Amino acid sequence: MADASATQTLDVVRNDVERFLSGQTGKRARIVEAKLLAGGASQESWSVEVALEPGSERLDLVMRRDMGGVLTFATLPRATEFAVIAAAYAAGVPVPQPFFEAATIAGRPAFFMQRVDGEAVGRRLVSDPSFAAARAKLPEQMAHALAAVHRIEPRAAGLEAIAPGSESASSTLQVEIERLYRELDSVDEAHPALELALRWLVLHEPPREAERTLVHGDFRIGNILVGPSGLTAILDWEFAHIGDPLEDVAWPCVRAWRFGNVALEAGGIAERETWLQAYERASGRSVDRERIAYLEVLGNVRWAVGASMQARRHLSGVEPSIELASLGRLSAEMEYEALRLISQWKSA
Amino acid sequence: MSLHDRPTLAELLQAVRGYLNEEVAKTSDRRARFRALIAANVLAIAERELSTAGQDARIEDERLRALGYAAGDAAARRRTLCAEIRAGRFDPPPRFAAALAYAREMVERKLAVSNPRYLES
Numbered sequence: 001m002a003d004a005s006a007t008q009t010l011d012v013v014r015n016d017v018e019r020f021l022s023g024q025t026g027k028r029a030r031i032v033e034a035k036l037l038a039g040g041a042s043q044e045s046w047s048v049e050v051a052l053e054p055g056s057e058r059l060d061l062v063m064r065r066d067m068g069g070v071l072t073f074a075t076l077p078r079a080t081e082f083a084v085i086a087a088a089y090a091a092g093v094p095v096p097q098p099f100f101e102a103a104t105i106a107g108r109p110a111f112f113m114q115r116v117d118g119e120a121v122g123r124r125l126v127s128d129p130s131f132a133a134a135r136a137k138l139p140e141q142m143a144h145a146l147a148a149v150h151r152i153e154p155r156a157a158g159l160e161a162i163a164p165g166s167e168s169a170s171s172t173l174q175v176e177i178e179r180l181y182r183e184l185d186s187v188d189e190a191h192p193a194l195e196l197a198l199r200w201l202v203l204h205e206p207p208r209e210a211e212r213t214l215v216h217g218d219f220r221i222g223n224i225l226v227g228p229s230g231l232t233a234i235l236d237w238e239f240a241h242i243g244d245p246l247e248d249v250a251w252p253c254v255r256a257w258r259f260g261n262v263a264l265e266a267g268g269i270a271e272r273e274t275w276l277q278a279y280e281r282a283s284g285r286s287v288d289r290e291r292i293a294y295l296e297v298l299g300n301v302r303w304a305v306g307a308s309m310q311a312r313r314h315l316s317g318v319e320p321s322i323e324l325a326s327l328g329r330l331s332a333e334m335e336y337e338a339l340r341l342i343s344q345w346k347s348a
Numbered sequence: 349m350s351l352h353d354r355p356t357l358a359e360l361l362q363a364v365r366g367y368l369n370e371e372v373a374k375t376s377d378r379r380a381r382f383r384a385l386i387a388a389n390v391l392a393i394a395e396r397e398l399s400t401a402g403q404d405a406r407i408e409d410e411r412l413r414a415l416g417y418a419a420g421d422a423a424a425r426r427r428t429l430c431a432e433i434r435a436g437r438f439d440p441p442p443r444f445a446a447a448l449a450y451a452r453e454m455v456e457r458k459l460a461v462s463n464p465r466y467l468e469s
Binding site: 036181190191193195196199203260323325330332333335339340342 | 379383386387389390393423426427429430433434436438439444447448450451452454455456458459461462463466467469
């Protein structure tokens with residue numbers, strides 16, 4: 001999004017935000033500063049500093065708001081994402097405290113949460129010397145936080161809405177593979193590499209998942225906030241769903257989420273075994289390494305398809321953006337990685 | 349040689365990339381700087397594609413023929429290949445290995461244009 005249009009967007013949302021927060025707080029809420037943060041797949045995040053008058057109280061908030069356009073990603077509606085974050089907060093998972101769920105801000109669903117300090121930019125987290133101490137603590141902290149996510153009882157937390165459609169016979173893997181085929185078809189571009197990888201996933205499908213839990217769905221470096229002493233918050237819950245908890249364990253190992261620090265296979269910050277064993281200790285589960293390797297292939301396919309789909313938001317004219325356009329040429333990296341992993345399967 | 353005067357097509361792209369890297373990316377606005385670097389990288393991709401497009405097309409044609417797809421333009425043959433992979437016609441291991449070798453070579457050629465450094469690490 002161009003800065004000019006971001007400014008226009010702020011003008012559009014300002015009145016609604018101030019009116020909504022005044023109603024919620026019973027004071028006159030005035031925006032002191034609002035900045036558009038990096039966007040997610042389906043929504044924008046705003047850093048919003050609000051003064052409550054009369055008085056000197058300030059609120060440091062982040063507003064998550066739907067982006068325009070038709071999206072084909074399996075993302076949660078804002079209200080459901082808010083409910084998931086609220087459940088995670090109640091369960092003691094490090095997340096920003098969710099504050100106000102707004103029906104709509106300037107015509108689009110939105111909610112507000114506490115602004116938490118920390119670094120999210122992956123490349124800095126994996127390479128900046130000032131995060132060395134934090135990096136050493138992260139595998140353990142991430143494992144504890146993720147195990148806590150996986151302990152949340154979805155139904156008790158009022159999250160029935162994100163349970164799978166029915167008690168179908170399909171495994172969550174079959175559901176995911178079918179969804180990826182549909183998404184690839186929506187891209188309408190021949191990808192022999194992805195067809196091969198998907199076919200391989202069908203032919204090598206492991207047994208049905210041992211259990212189903214709440215799954216974050218995008219748990220990785222880049223979607224967590226990290227301060228000097230490590231993890232401060234898990235962000236970006238828009239892909240939360242009910243599924244195999246090991247999805248969340250494998251996802252940070254996908255090469256794209258190592259942010260260039262390729263040799264440290266767990267998110268560019270730790271050896272893979274360090275991460276897997278930390279999760280095993282924190283969760284009490286034993287982690288099937290072969291299943292993780294399979295899910296890593298799946299993860300590469302998922303992000304390859306996702307990048308191609310994001311590029312379509314630019315190509316269709318829904319959201320002109322050089323960033324989105326460039327993602328169309330990123331998918332080759334995940335294709336390469338998926339095929340490399342398939343070629344090495346069990347030959348190591 | 350092109351009918352057109354210099355700067356050549358490649359030189360035009362290079363000039364814009366230089367402008368993005370040396371001037372636009374020096375702005376103090378963090379988001380604008382970030383996007384300028386992305387734009388410069390996109391131009392670098394375009395420059396590499398211009399220099400390899402002919403060879404890419406020739407090699408893909410050869411490889412598709414070797415897989416048994418001789419007729420039609422490359423895009424149509426690629427689509428047929430995709431449909432047949434999905435239908436399971438490449439499931440027998442020797443067939444799968446042949447398609448995998450084709451796909452890996454093509455992906456490496458795509459990466460040589462989109463991000464050559466990815467292949468180094």
